[in-house]
Amino acid sequence: MPLYKEFDLMKDKRILYVSSEVIPYLPETELSSTAFNVAKYAHSKGVQTRIFMPRFGVINERRHQLHEVIRLSGMNLIIDDMDMPLIIKVASIPKERMQVYFIDNDEYFKRKAIYTDEDDKLFDDNDERMIFFAKGVVETVKKLNWAPDIIHVHGWMASLLPLYLKEFYREEPLFSESKIVTSLYSNEFPGELNPKLIDKVKFDKIDNDTVSHLQTPNQENILRNAILNSDAIIKGSSDFSEDLEQFISESGVTVLDYQSEEYLTEAYLDFYKESVLELQDS
Template sequence: MKDKRILYVSSEVVPYLPETEMASTAFNAARKAHSKGVQTRIFMPKFGVINERRHQLHEVIRLSGMNLIINDMDMPLIIKVASIPKERMQVYFIDNDEYFKRKAIFTDEDDKLFEDNDERAIFFAKGVIETVKKLNWAPDIIHIHGWMASLLPLYLREYYKEEALFSQSKIVTSIYNNDFGGTLNTGLIDKVKYDKIDDSKIEELQTPSYINILKNAIANSDALIKGSETISDELTQFIEEKEKPFLDYQTEETLTEAYLDFYANKVLAQQ
């Protein structure tokens, strides 16, 4: 795996957000791959709770400045970057004042999902892909963590399917036990249709629950990893039906070798 390129895209990453199973796993997977000579990039949303001064984030002017179209609206894309101390790893942050400036992550003070979480997820997916295009950095593997990143497989396979930079990229999605309860804005499917993505590719998004969003990500991925020790029976069955390369849950102690072996012998080995 030395000198291979892996793009890690996660809803959460430590040390920028509080430690959760996903935030730690995404960070450790990238850090340990990096330590083995793998070229890595990490992307995450620039939530308003992230302390820019403490973590020394700065805007990358040459990458910022474009507008992304979200449901017929021009939304400015701002790219910020930080380096993880001691690791010599760069983390890129997808930012937009309308979507990410608020001092909360996914829910309001009443613990209700933000009404625009669907648009934030679309913006994040497009923002990652457009930024990687500007970097002209073709990843061998794109590893997805978290539901806010889970529209990226769909957009890469459909909206950006003619993009040569990603023609050889394999998508790996990790499945976690972090159901947000309820559904996102039911207008999500119309906003995805606005991007001329075929109806047959988004049937699961008619009811944008956590399960259905992850089903869509699974359907558009090349390989899957069980990120939590237990996940829903419905997702487990859906994964089995797809018969794609699958790696069972790994502890922090076994993660490094297991992930790298999976990447090399199951993911990249696919035609």
């Protein structure tokens, strides 16, 4: 049984958790439960936490007491030369005193489904939903003027955030000291996203070489792009393909191997403290 140190050095650090899924708002999965449990544990140890997720239409706003934050809503985000209104809603996780911010837009998130239609086919605009979510998180955190020490990304819907922070928002001083951690999960979706994803990302004047992996936007290539734009990664699942394991090994990125549910909350916080916050800016 591993021994973990006290986490006093993490007290009052700021961690921004950005996840495709979080319980209790969506069904329990490896992704949704890990994102919640890690944030909850960090919060209990005195870490300042904020959680961001998409406001999927399947989330019951009345039951979970979501309400719009007018002072944060109202801006438009440019997605592939289209103006898309950003709506921000917020809720508190019962008993935890943890705030969750929801990125919303009627065009992208009102539908009563998460990633796929009634035929289990990926939505054609999932690529735009990813870009909107990434930009929406950054613009909202800028409005909050809340500079995170660590930004921890979970799930493929959130996985363009490292790229946008490193490229599109690279001159934004609020994030100049932030370290980006991405948790990788296996088998999140089969097939490919819209092949125009790469063009829509390049519309934001992001260099072609930086997004080359998105030429074929399948699960593994999206993860490869996130790895290359992260300061550290965590294996959130126990198994990945041999090709992806080799890519991780050759990337040179700091890695925390898969942790069983029994130990992961302590291991993640220890990883933040001992590895991530000690990383030097490249």
